Amino acid sequence: MSHDTYELKAEKRERVGKGSSRELRRNGLIPAVIYGDKQEPIAITLPSKDVTLKIHAGGFMTTVATIDVGGEKIRVLPKDYQLDPVRDFTMHVDFLRVSKDSQxxxxxxxxxxxxxxxxxxxxxxxxxxxxxxxxxxxxxxxxxxxxxxxxxxxxxxxxxxxxxxxxxxxxxxxxxxxxxxxxxxxxxxxxxxxxxxxxxxxxx
Incomplete structure (x- = not known):
């Protein structure tokens, strides 16, 4: 079976775009998106340090997690992430919304x-x-x-x-x-x- 689940705290992201993303990263945050399950995508920000630790711990792409978005807890599976090729920090993460019956x-x-x-x-x-x-x-x-x-x-x-x-x-x-x-x-x-x-x- 997969690794133990974990929870990340997130904030909704009102502004999107390259300038906004660079500003987030300067403040120790990364942009991310939650999509799927026939619902509207949600743009969020996550603490860069927390996410990067999870990626380097192994099993990141095969572990279902919970993201707390302003009190709403959403079960997700990471589907893709980008690392800066030079400085090795996380630039962006895509999460797929999953339910108990999701394949x-x-x-x-x-x-x-x-x-x-x-x-x-x-x-x-x-x-x-x-x-x-x-x-x-x-x-x-x-x-x-x-x-x-x-x-x-x-x-x-x-x-x-x-x-x-x-x-x-x-x-x-x-x-x-x-x-x-x-x-x-x-x-x-x-x-x-x-x-x-x-x-x-x-x-x-």
Whole structure:
């Protein structure tokens, strides 16, 4: 299941535009918007420090939060955010309004376990990760924290497809038309080319 929920206090934003946004950031605030659930979007401001801490703590995009807008508590899921490329502070956040029955699309991180039980990796093979996360459709109240891939028994050349992964109840991949690849156990680049085996047979 997803990370613990949290609450942020916000103020409604009357003025919008670049000049207004720059002024907010100078005052330690960031502009944000809450949209969705067939309601009008709400422009808000949030304390920059609080939001940036949540982003860097991990799980930000897969955790349902509550935003208190002048006493009205709105359940949301972060859908997008912008970081300043130079100074690494948050510039803007988009939040999707969610209810108990909302179906949401989230990028769920993939965790790999038992690499020490993989004959391929023990023999020098390399775990080649094709997808670090998988886009999933699930209930807003049951967002998986991560997907687990067990590498036990995998040999060099083996491929892990999504069909090999035990998916949390109620969560389905967005890609449904193929059994896509999550990772492979690849031959290490060193010591495998024909040229290398010809020029240095004694290394085998």
């Amino acid at each position: 949401v699309t989230v990028a769920v991180p993939v965790h790999f376990i038992n690499d020490e039980k993989s004959p391929g990796i023990k023999a020098g093979g390399v775990l080649n990760i094709v997808r670090h996360d998988v886009e999933m459709s699930c209930s807003a109240d049951a967002i998986p924290e991560f997907l687990t891939v067990d590498l036990s028994g995998l040999k060099v050349g083996d491929t892990v497809h999504i069909s090999h992964v035990t998916l949390p109840a109620g969560a389905t991949p967005i890609i449904t038309d193929r059994d896509f690849t999550i990772a492979t156990i690849a031959v290490p680049a060193a010591g495998v080319s024909e040229e290398e085996t010809e020029t240095a047979p004694e290394a085998e």
